Amino acid sequence: MNEQALHEAVENISLIKSVIxxxxxxxxxxxxxxxxxxxxxxxxxxxxxxxxxxYEKLFDSVLNWPLLNYVYLAAVALIAxxxxxxxxxxxxxxxxxxHLIKIWMLVLxxxxxxxxxxxxxxxxxxxxxxxxxxxxxxxxxxxSLAIALIATALFAxxxxxxxxxxxxxxxxxxxxxxxxxxxxGATLFQVLFALSLPFTFFYTGFFLRSRQGRGD
Amino acid sequence: MxxxxxxxxxxSKLRIAIIACLMTxxxxxxxxxxxxxxxxGNLSVQFSKMEEEGYVKIYKDFFNKxxxxxxxxxxxxxxxxxxxVSMLDQVVKRHYDKQE
Numbered sequence: 001m002n003e004q005a006l007h008e009a010v011e012n013i014s015l016i017k018s019v020i021x022x023x024x025x026x027x028x029x030x031x032x033x034x035x036x037x038x039x040x041x042x043x044x045x046x047x048x049x050x051x052x053x054x055y056e057k058l059f060d061s062v063l064n065w066p067l068l069n070y071v072y073l074a075a076v077a078l079i080a081x082x083x084x085x086x087x088x089x090x091x092x093x094x095x096x097x098x099h100l101i102k103i104w105m106l107v108l109x110x111x112x113x114x115x116x117x118x119x120x121x122x123x124x125x126x127x128x129x130x131x132x133x134x135x136x137x138x139x140x141x142x143x144s145l146a147i148a149l150i151a152t153a154l155f156a157x158x159x160x161x162x163x164x165x166x167x168x169x170x171x172x173x174x175x176x177x178x179x180x181x182x183x184x185g186a187t188l189f190q191v192l193f194a195l196s197l198p199f200t201f202f203y204t205g206f207f208l209r210s211r212q213g214r215g216d
Numbered sequence: 217m218x219x220x221x222x223x224x225x226x227x228s229k230l231r232i233a234i235i236a237c238l239m240t241x242x243x244x245x246x247x248x249x250x251x252x253x254x255x256x257g258n259l260s261v262q263f264s265k266m267e268e269e270g271y272v273k274i275y276k277d278f279f280n281k282x283x284x285x286x287x288x289x290x291x292x293x294x295x296x297x298x299x300x301v302s303m304l305d306q307v308v309k310r311h312y313d314k315q316e
Contacts, residue, residue, distance in 0.1 A: 012232055016301065019236040021252050022241075092246045137314040 008186060023095055027208040029087055030097035034205030036083045038198045044076055045194035052190050080108070100152050107148040111141050111197075115170070125193055142172035145200050152204065160207060166198075225269055226300050230254050231262050235271065235297050238289040242275075245285050263287060271296070 051058055061070060084101075093101055115137060149165035152158070225231055233252040237243060243251075249259055266272040271293035275286045289297070 005307060006311045008306040012226075012229070013301075013304050013308070015229060015233060016236040019251060021231045023240040026251065027251060070309060091250055092244060094243070094247045094250065095240065202283050 026094050027097050027211070029091040029093045030101060030207040032203045033084055033177065034201045036087065037080060037211070038205055039200035040076070040079055040083065041198040045198055049190060049194050076149060077112070096155055096199065099157050100155060103151050104148050107144045110144050111137070125175065138189075139172040139176040142168045142175070143194075144194070144197065149204070150198070156208075158207070158211065161204065163204065168200075221261050222300065222303070223269075223297070225266060225271055227307060228257060230260065231266060232300075234259070234262060234287075235245070235289065235293060238272065238287060238312065239297060245287070248287060261277040266293070 023068035062091075146165040149161050149168065153162035153165060223254045225235075230252060233254070234248060237248055237251045245259065248254070249256070252259070254262070263272060263274065267274055272291055273290050275288065277284055277286070
């Protein structure tokens with residue numbers, strides 16, 4: 001057996017190994033979709049912040065045209081779907097990323113579903129007409145993002161995503177059960193809330209892209 | 217399989233990459249293209265050769281009203297690939313055994 005045969009054998013083994021690991025852990029399309037979704041949710045976050053800042057002005061228009069909210073949600077969903085279709089058409093999602101994107105889609109849908117509030121009162125309380133109910137899904141949003149991050153981390157075997165998921169769970173639990181001063185300031189809380197979704201998508205997208213580039 | 221009787225199919229790096237890629241399951245043309253980095257023309261030629269040799273089975277259907285071609289490794293392709301990898305493994309092992 002000569003050196004050339006050995007060299008060729010080693011080369012072919014490493015080629016086979018790299019192809020098989022790439023087939024199992026390819027995140028080319030997945031990371032691209034996440035980066036574009038990150039951009040989309042940055043815009044959505046800014047719009048939400050502007051809406052919150054002008055809450056009183058917008059309150060009447062939302063009351064008069066309740067459909068406006070749904071049109072806005074539908075437009076965001078349509079853009080997100082277009083990003084998904086156009087990227088997956090050019091670069092098909094393969095193996096693991098095909099399944100993980102479904103988990104993330106379900107998490108996104110879960111965060112879009114509006115909270116239904118039912119007010120019940122006794123006959124004596126019916127005179128209370130000026131009740132303002134504000135719903136807040138901060139904890140559930142962080143927890144759902146944590147589930148998706150942890151699922152991605154476990155299947156793709158990336159500890160960094162697992163750590164981010166655990167941090168999100170901690171934030172979610174702290175917000176739900178403790179009165180933490182950081183969350184009491186309305187502006188800071190709103191900024192954190194608006195940035196959480198784009199940050200998660202950017203972080204996951206760029207992280208997976210960097211791993212892909214390094215061949216991990 | 218012996219080192220001096222490797223089937224012609226395993227003489228090309230792209231064909232080895234295609235077969236390795238199909239070992240983890242059926243793939244579409246674009247998926248194989250993405251993983252192996254081969255060009256459309258080159259991949260088509262290699263797929264035709266592998267189909268002729270009975271290594272790959274080609275399925276054509278419609279997905280979202282568009283034609284789609286899927287590729288699957290046959291039993292022959294799978295078994296020969298396993299033999300080929302064992303042979304490569306033996307080559308490396310023998311070399312290290314000799315050194316020791």
